[in-house]
Amino acid sequence: MSATSDPRETALSTGRRRWWLPLLVALLLLTLLGTVASGTAAADDTESPEWGNATRGNATTIEVTLFDDGGSLDTSTIQAADFELTAGRVENVSVTSIDASGTNRTGVRVSLLLEKKVDTDNVTVSLRDAASITDEAGNELPHKSVTVSGMDSVVPKYQSFEVSRVNSSTARISVGIHEPIQQLRVSVGGPSIDTLNISGFTERTGNVNTYTRTYTFPEEGEYSLLLMSVTDENGNENSFGRQQTFLYDDSAPNVSVAGPENATVGESVTFSAAETTDNQGVDSVRWQVGSDTILTGENITVAFASPGSHEVTVTVADPLGNTDSVTRVVSVVGNGSAGNVTVRQPNATTANVSVNGSGQTQQIRSPEGPLVTGENGTLERLAASFPGNESATLTVRSRQPTPAFVTATGHTGVSRFDIDHGSVPAEGATFTFTVDRDTLAAVGAEPEAVTLFRKDGGWTPLATAIAGRSESHIVYRADSPGLSTFVVGVERTAATDVDAEAATTNSETSTAEPETTETQTEEPGQPDILVTNATAVPSELGPGERTVIAVELENRGTASGDHNVIVALNTSILTTRTVTVPAGETRTTEFARSMPDNTTGNLTVDGLRVGNVTADSGGLPIPALPSVGIPNPLSLWPDGIVGTVLGGLLGVAIGLYSVLKALAIYLGY
Structure with a gap:
């Protein structure tokens, strides 16, 4: 089958x-x-995507809407690096689809997640030059921009709070904040109570916004002023507890003067205000002899050049600004000898002097002003004793010190005075000279570091003392056994010889930020503030170029204090800033500064060299390496x-x- x-x-x-x-x-x-x-x-679809608007999501989020007609945006082309902000930086993005009115119209909401809060109210969002945001048909979003408001979420930062005396009952109150503010609150406590707001303050803008006013206390006593809070222009508030004190004492010193009522021409006589008393202590003693001689100190010694009645007036001030004056009239008679002094000044740096000796100390001074003037100071006058009835001719010149002086003494020479007095001997010389404060600041020296040296075989330091102070210079007095060549020397510190050139971050000026709420009270002890590090980036630059200088300060003392940081080019001060440093802590401040045109030399911070300004600061440019890419075969495919x-x-x-x-x-x- x-x-x-x-x-x-x-x-x-x-x-x-x-x-x-x-x-x-x-x-x-x-x-x-x-x-x-x-x-x-x-x-x-040939229509490009469109910008919508920008709104504030929260303190660190900006919401931007984008729309497209005839298609959909390709969200894979939206990246954080595509967006550029006028303040802050986009760290990440989040894209969400939204409803868009209109036929065949779509939209997305792009959430820009910022790296941190920004200190600006209005922020503009735009695309970077290399950015490409497209729809699915390849049409690019145009390079436009949108602006969002209400983004400022940074509280005002404390910079300074100072109370300085105007007179015995009035103080100048100054508040420094890093940005403009619309409100501040200062509490006044003491014999009377008050609260101050911004309405009485005037604003000065710059690296720090400073608000200043004067305030007169209604009655005597000790007051405490407390900076409570400030609010910026966008409503961000910060609270503080910064405290200053002010003592209102209207009692003037009780001035007592000791000294002769009679004297002889050329005779050295002494006046003293050492017995003056004040319940707050004596702050300064200022003497006026005749119409134009100003001296300072508890005790003075003078010699009158002509007979007649001469007034000697002493003015004493206490630390609170209260003053009182007493005038003593001295009757001066002739001594039977010549004692005439004639001064001729062909220019500011040279004085020709004729002296008819009296055997006693004679004053050599110019009625027009300083005897001679140098770049960093002046020789105001000198006094010396010449043999009686002998004529002496002196030539006094102001010159620049030589480098050999620094090598021989270890001091920086700031002024030099050459005095040629021929063969006539001179004894018991007293010099009164000045040194500019800017010069001391440029070499990082305190006023007490100045000494007058005499060239007599070698360089001999002379006893030198501060005789007076003004806003622009310090007055000194020094004694010498004779006349020759003299140099004003400033003691060199370790910081002056350090060449510190290191990298720093390129940022705007800043100071240490305090806590949002803090309390500062007076501390016992003394501050000891010094600059521990200073750098400039770049450190080698030319005239007109910009550098950023970072300065680190340390307070090694036992009390909070202020330090005035001085940035100088050679002997010219470029800028200064007062920095408050608590005890045992460090603070950093930065300066962003352009160098003056047509000026070269050493750039220093408190005498510490941090850079050089030279006529040719540039080196050979380093060419950029070419960018070599691997071609994409699909890039040959036509677009559009x-x-x-x-x-x-x-x-x-x-x-x-x-x-x-x-x-x-x-x-x-």
Whole structure:
């Protein structure tokens, strides 16, 4: 019996197995039609995406809306690095679809997550030059910008709080904040109570915004002033507890003068105010002899050059600014000798002097002002004793000290005075000279570091004392056994010889930030503040170029204090800043400063050299390395409508090939 099967059954089975082929053909056709439709729609979308608006999400988020007509934005092209802000930096982005009114219109909300809070109310958002945000058709978002307001979330930072005396009952109150403010509050406590707000303060802008006013206390006593809080222009408030004190004492010193009422021409006489008393102590003693001689100190010694009645007036001040004066009239008679002194000044640096000696101390001074003037100070006058009835001719010159002086003495020479007096001997000379405060600041020296040296074989230091002070200079007095060449020397400190050139971050000026709420009270002891490090970046620069100087200060004392940081180019001060440093702590401040045009030399911070300004600061430029990329074969494919059409045709060809291949299989080829 044969095992052959029924032909009808075979045909039926074959038909059942091939029922899916029409379904496959239909699916391929639908895919082909979808591809062509998609390509046609994309080809029709030629509209670029549009910017919407920008709003504040929170303190560190900006919401930006983008829209597209005729298609959808390609969210994969939206990156954090695409966006540029006028304040702050975008750290990350988050994209969310939103409803957009209009046919075939779509939109997204891009949340820009900032790195940190910004200190600016209005922030403008724009695309970087290299950024490219597109829709699915490849149309780019235009390079425009939108602005969001209300982003300032940074509280005002404390810079300074100072109370200085105007007179016995009035103080000048100064508050320094890092940004403009709309309100501040200062509490006044003591015999009377008051609260001050910003309405009485005047504003001065700069690296620090300073608010200043004067305040007159209503009655005598000790007052405490407390800086309570400040509020910036965008409503951010910060609270403090910074305290200063003020003593209102209107009692003047009780001035007592001791000295002769009679004297002889050329005779040295002494006046003293040492017995003056005041319940707050004596702060200063100032003498006026005649109409133009000003001296300071408890005791003075003078010699009158002419007979007659001469007034000697002493004015004593206490630490609170209260003063009182007493005048003593001295009757001066002639001594029977000549004692005439004549001064001629052909220029500011030279004086020719004729002296008819009296055997006693004679004053040599110019009625026009200083005897001679140098770059860093003056020789105001000198006194010396010449033999009686002998005529002496002196030539006094102001010159620059030589480098040999520094080598021989270890002091920096700031002024030099050459005195040629011929063969006539001179004894018991007294010099009164000045040194500019700017000069002392430029070499990082205190007023007490100045000494007058005499050249007599070698360099001999002379006893030198401070005789007076003014805002621009310090007055000194020194005694010498004779006349020759003299140099005003300033003691060199360790900091003066250090060449500190190191890198620093390029940022704006800043100081240590206090806590949001803090309390500072008077501390016992004394502050000891010094500059421990100072750097400039760049440290080698030319005139007119900009550098950033970072200065670190340390308070090694036992009380909080202020230090005035001085930045100078050679002997010219460029800028200063007062920095408050608590006991046992360090503070850092920065200066961003452009150098003066047409000026070169050493750039110093408190006498510490941090850089050089030279006429040619530049080096050889380093060329940038070329960027070598690997070409992408697909980059040859055309963009825009042509590329879309070619893509559609390729899809049609692939679809037809799939249909023909299926038919061939179906027919058994």
